[in-house]
Amino acid sequence: MATQIVQPGGSIQTAVDYAKEGDLILVHDGVYLEQVVIRTNYIRIVATGHQVVMKGEYDVLHPLLPHAFLLDNVKGVEIKGFQILCYSNDGIHVRLGAFNRIIANKISRCGNSAINFAGSDGNLAYQNEVRYNGMAGIEVSQNGSSNRIIENTSQQNDWNGITIYEEAQNNTVACNTVDCNEEYGVAAHAPDTFIYGNKIKSNGLDGIRISHKSANSMVIGNHVSDNKENGIELEPNSGGALLDSYNTIVQSNVSSENLCAGIQVSSPLNILESNCVYSNKKDGIAINGKFGNRNILVFNDLKHNVSYDLHNSGVSNQFYGNHCESSEPPHLCSNKEHCPSPHQPNACETKKKEHPSPCSKGDHKKPHCTCSSCTSSHHKTPHHSNDWNKKCCSSSCTCDGRKKDKCCHNKHKKEQNWNIHSHYGQWPQNER
The missing domain is CATH 2.160.20.10 (Single-stranded right-handed beta-helix, Pectin lyase-like)
Incomplete structure (x- = not known):
């Protein structure tokens, strides 16, 4: 050597x-x-x-x-x-x-x-x-x-903070700080994705988005707040087939102060356990009716959400031991709080010091933008205008007090069939 x-x-x-x-x-x-x-x-x-x-x-x-x-x-x-x-x-x-x-x-x-x-x-x-x-x-x-x-910091990028593309397996996204990105904080389009202990804040769409084809994923111990749509969303397959984000475990997350739901579930056969969901601008946990069926919700703590703490419009969902103040339909809440305090640090915060968010600084290198919330169309991939140098999104934004459309001047990126895998653990001893 x-x-x-x-x-x-x-x-x-x-x-x-x-x-x-x-x-x-x-x-x-x-x-x-x-x-x-x-x-x-x-x-x-x-x-x-x-x-x-x-x-x-x-x-x-x-x-x-x-x-x-x-x-x-x-x-x-x-x-x-x-x-x-x-x-x-x-x-x-x-x-x-x-x-x-x-x-x-x-x-x-x-x-x-x-x-x-x-x-x-x-x-x-x-x-x-x-x-x-x-x-x-x-x-x-x-x-x-x-x-x-x-343990990366991903902030103010013109698309997502972290993206895992389709048909992959065993990706790990752990202990990252993901703030102020134009669209999703973490977007997973692949099965068996492990998303653990991240701090995800102030992104333009969902904080964490588990898209279709993301079955058997785990979303555990994340702090997700102040995102412009949902804190965490489990998305359905647009075709309605059972290729959704089913059999995903969403556990011990803190989701607060998001402009839509704290956690939105639009797919079947998932488990939501021991999450702290509070002060979101719409529902705390929303189970959507068309595909949000046969889910299990246990020991979640929900409070101070604007519409309902717990809103179920699906069928055959099971609820046990969820502490909340309001639900639709009624009687989905229990009286005992099982979840730890939402101010308790997650597992990664004891390992590293927190990186400051550029959103809170006065000397922005990029203009501070706020975008319309709760849009009906979601962007799994960029939408390109006739000008191939622009990536344009349908929602409108206000930047430093001036309205503009949400366009990012990027090189054109062709859609491909993506396949990725990730794993969290010690570095392989036999890598050579």
């Missing part, structure tokens, strides 16, 4: 081209205008200071570079500690890779997502800060498996 040093004026790509498996590349403070393509397994590329900056733009006469790092069919690579700015596509793109580690990077103003695990297995995104990117902050796409997104 060898160590290479890259100084300002040098090339990270040159060091990577000479690297052998097991080598360490240390990059010193400076600005590096390049894209680095990695095709060697088990190398580490580590920023040695706090001002190691990679930029995708040269000047107005040159096009933006697509990625800061492209990990092309490699495994065991680590990228750590970089500031990444202004690339036209993803900041870090992992294509067909496995067991790679993306750690403690700050990535902003990229045209698509900050980090994209595309067709990749067993990768880790840990303690990254991703802001102001053109699509999702972090996404998993194209036939991956067992990727883990843990």
